[in-house]
Amino acid sequence: MAWRAPFANMVRPSVTANPVLQAEGGENLDGSTHTNPIPASASTATIFDPNDRTNPLYLHPNESPSLQLVTVQLEGRSNYHAWARAMEMALKSKNKLVLVNGTMRIPSELDSKYFYWDQCNTMVLSWIPRAVSPTIAQGVLWINTAEGVWKDLKKRFSQRDVFRIVEIQSEIHQTRQGNSSIELIPAKVPRV
Incomplete structure (x- = not known):
C-alpha cells in the first residue's frame, strides 16, 4: 500500500456542488452519511510517495x-570541468541531478512535496x-539551494581564460618557418 500524505497537507480539487469528503469506510468526515457521494477520483488529491525510488525526492x-560523492576536490578553473563531470555522474546515479541543473521546480511551501524537496536540497x-x-566551500556556504550553488560554481570556474586564448592566437599568427611566415588559410567548406 502506498504511503499517503497527511490529510491536512493534501491538495484538494475544487468541487462546485456539495463538497462532501468521505472517509475510507464510506462515512463522511463530518460523521454524516450522504446518498450522492463524490467519486473517489474527484475527492482524492495527487498522492506523493516519498518511498518511490524513481522519484528524485527519495532519500536512501x-x-x-x-x-x-567524488574523490577529486574542486580547486578552481584548472580542474572545474573534470570535477563537474564527476559530480554530474555521481548526482545522476543518486537521481539528484535535477536538483542542481534546474529541471526540478521548487514546490510551494504549502505542497506536501516541499518537505521532501527541502530535505533533498539540504542533503545535496x-x-x-x-x-x-x-576556500571555495566558504564562498558558497550561504547559498540556500543546490541549484544556486551549482550555478555559482559554474559561473566562477567554467569560464575560459580569455587573455590566454588571445595570447595563443597571437602566437599562431606570428609563427614562422625559417624566413617564411606561415599563412593560415581558412578551410573551404564544400557546397552541398
Whole structure:
C-alpha cells in the first residue's frame, strides 16, 4: 500500500456542488452519511510517495550529509570541468541531478512535496562542500539551494581564460618557418 500524505497537507480539487469528503469506510468526515457521494477520483488529491525510488525526492537510508560523492576536490578553473563531470555522474546515479541543473521546480511551501524537496536540497547542499576546497566551500556556504550553488560554481570556474586564448592566437599568427611566415588559410567548406 502506498504511503499517503497527511490529510491536512493534501491538495484538494475544487468541487462546485456539495463538497462532501468521505472517509475510507464510506462515512463522511463530518460523521454524516450522504446518498450522492463524490467519486473517489474527484475527492482524492495527487498522492506523493516519498518511498518511490524513481522519484528524485527519495532519500536512501544510506545517504547522509557526511557522504563524499567524488574523490577529486574542486580547486578552481584548472580542474572545474573534470570535477563537474564527476559530480554530474555521481548526482545522476543518486537521481539528484535535477536538483542542481534546474529541471526540478521548487514546490510551494504549502505542497506536501516541499518537505521532501527541502530535505533533498539540504542533503545535496551538504555533499557539495565535501567535494570542493575549503576556500571555495566558504564562498558558497550561504547559498540556500543546490541549484544556486551549482550555478555559482559554474559561473566562477567554467569560464575560459580569455587573455590566454588571445595570447595563443597571437602566437599562431606570428609563427614562422625559417624566413617564411606561415599563412593560415581558412578551410573551404564544400557546397552541398
